[in-house]
Amino acid sequence: MxxxxxxxxxxxxxxxxxxxxxxxxxxxxxxxxxxxxxxxxSVSKRTVERDLNELSLIFPIERNDKSIPFGWHWSATAGGELRGSFDLQGYLRADGLQASPGAGLELQALISDGLARQLREAPLSADMQLTALDQGHRLRATVSDSLPLRWWLLSQGVGLLVEQPLSLREEIAHTLSSAAARYLP
Incomplete structure (x- = not known):
């Protein structure tokens, strides 16, 4: 794509x-x-429905099946920071993805120059390192192994490629390929 x-x-x-x-x-x-x-x-109703079904696999949103037409809303269990006015940069500055001292996941990823600029302003962790490459940057950081981390990684699209850990790379690849398969004829 x-x-x-x-x-x-x-x-x-x-x-x-x-x-x-x-x-x-x-x-x-x-x-x-x-x-x-x-x-x-400008999108069709069917596009919105596809988007909602896809997003419900990643975000805590629900469809109210009790009446027709169905209504979509945030799950009652969704954290307040995830609703409507979520501010990613604020979330990152508030240590939303940072690991507790002595714990965490050693993330290594290839990222776009644009994402590198954003992360310089709002680092993922205190030990975050960015290394310039011929195309993009290599990111290294110790982060919390959490659902918000996965949401953030998935939200970066083609601007980020997880290299390590291998298990996280495979998980993200599976999620993205499953989502892409829904768009293919």
């Missing part, structure tokens, strides 16, 4: 997550189409 298409999809999906209410009965797919149009995304 070309980088521009991936970035547009991620931007649309991020905007979609911001439109979701914090409780049931939720917002319908048709209402979300209009909300997305208000912020500059």
């Amino acid at each position: 070309p980088f521009a298409t991936t970035r547009a999809t991620l931007s649309r999906q991020w905007a979609l997550l911001r439109q979701l209410p914090s409780r049931s009965p939720g917002t319908t797919s048709a209402e979300l189409v209009w909300s997305l149009r208000d912020v500059g995304f």
Whole structure:
């Protein structure tokens, strides 16, 4: 998938997550189409439904099946920082992905120059290292082995490639290939 298409999809999906209410009965797919149009995304109801189904595999969002049309909303168990106005840079500055002293995951990844610029301003951890390469940068950091880490890694799209640990690389690859398979005919 070309980088521009991936970035547009991620931007649309991020905007979609911001439109979701914090409780049931939720917002319908048709209402979300209009909300997305208000912020500059012209998409079909079916695209919104596909996005919501895909996002529900990664984020704590739920579909209210009790009435038709179905409403989508954040799960009651979702942390407050994940709802509507989530600020990634603020979350990173507040040590959201940093490991406890003496614990954590040794993350190594290839990242884009743009992501490297962001991480210089909001480091993932106190021991984070960025090494410039011919194309992009190599990131090394000790981070918390957590669901927010996986959400963050997945949200980077083609701007990040996990190298180590191998088990995390395989997990992210499986999630991305499963999601991509849903778009292929």
